[in-house]
Amino acid sequence: xxxxxxxxxxxxxxxxxxxxxxxQDAVSESPVGxxxxxxxxxxxxxxxxxxxxxxxxxxxIAETDPEDAVLFIGSSSIRRWTTMADDMVPYQTxxxxxxxxxxxxxxxxxxxxxxxxxxxxIVMFVGNxxxxxxxxxxxxxxxxxxxxxxxxxxxxxxxxxxxxIEITPCKSRFGAWPKIRAVNARLREIALTTxxxxxxxxxxxxxxxxxxxxxxxxxxxxxxxxxxxxKLWASLIRRRLDDVLNITE
Numbered sequence: 001x002x003x004x005x006x007x008x009x010x011x012x013x014x015x016x017x018x019x020x021x022x023x024q025d026a027v028s029e030s031p032v033g034x035x036x037x038x039x040x041x042x043x044x045x046x047x048x049x050x051x052x053x054x055x056x057x058x059x060x061i062a063e064t065d066p067e068d069a070v071l072f073i074g075s076s077s078i079r080r081w082t083t084m085a086d087d088m089v090p091y092q093t094x095x096x097x098x099x100x101x102x103x104x105x106x107x108x109x110x111x112x113x114x115x116x117x118x119x120x121x122i123v124m125f126v127g128n129x130x131x132x133x134x135x136x137x138x139x140x141x142x143x144x145x146x147x148x149x150x151x152x153x154x155x156x157x158x159x160x161x162x163x164x165i166e167i168t169p170c171k172s173r174f175g176a177w178p179k180i181r182a183v184n185a186r187l188r189e190i191a192l193t194t195x196x197x198x199x200x201x202x203x204x205x206x207x208x209x210x211x212x213x214x215x216x217x218x219x220x221x222x223x224x225x226x227x228x229x230x231k232l233w234a235s236l237i238r239r240r241l242d243d244v245l246n247i248t249e
Contacts (some may be wrong), residue, residue: 037148041104052098053109060116066092070241071119073110075101075126077168080224087234091241094119102129103137107145110152121245122153123200123237125165130183132176143186150190150197161244164191165200165237171213171222200240205232 071094072078078097085093096113098105103126106113114122129137137145150162164187167180184203191199206229208214215222217229225233 045105045108068120069094071122103142103145110149121161123163130179139182139186162197166202169213202236
């Protein structure tokens, strides 16, 4: 008994000593990611978003998922996309977006977001976390969090492709565009280095010829998409889904 206890202590010490991992290593410790990654963010996320996630739980009970659905998770751009079902035809959809969710919030709640569903593919867009403030997440942090999110989905449904939508350039946050581009580059890298994971490039379509955001695609706040912006977004997403799902069928 004492020997077993000492072995357990040694193993724990070894794990603590190797906790300074790379972004990719941080989510490969178990099928659903390295749980220590989430601890700095869990309390704030649960305090802010538990009610919204509880509402999703109730929605899951009340509704039946469409057959062969594509699950969309993310922040307010997913939540506000009320025309998704029509815009994404012929794909059937499940929409689970909430407020100003950051990558930290998505990582904390991803298990509850994805596990109730059976989906043909999953698509994620998170536009927050890098907005030009002192507390912005770093590309390393976002990479680790995103790899965790992808790993949870792939543990739940190994055969379902995971799509990462590029963060959209918008006027209200264009001062942070160089930092956002660095995050987009990481999202692309994740897709290139993770099996069955794909990047959806969109940013170039939302920029003018002089590389500034196209104001006609956004509502008054110049942050969220308007009807025209969503139509363009949908066409780009559908095109990428077509490319991948037609190959894997």
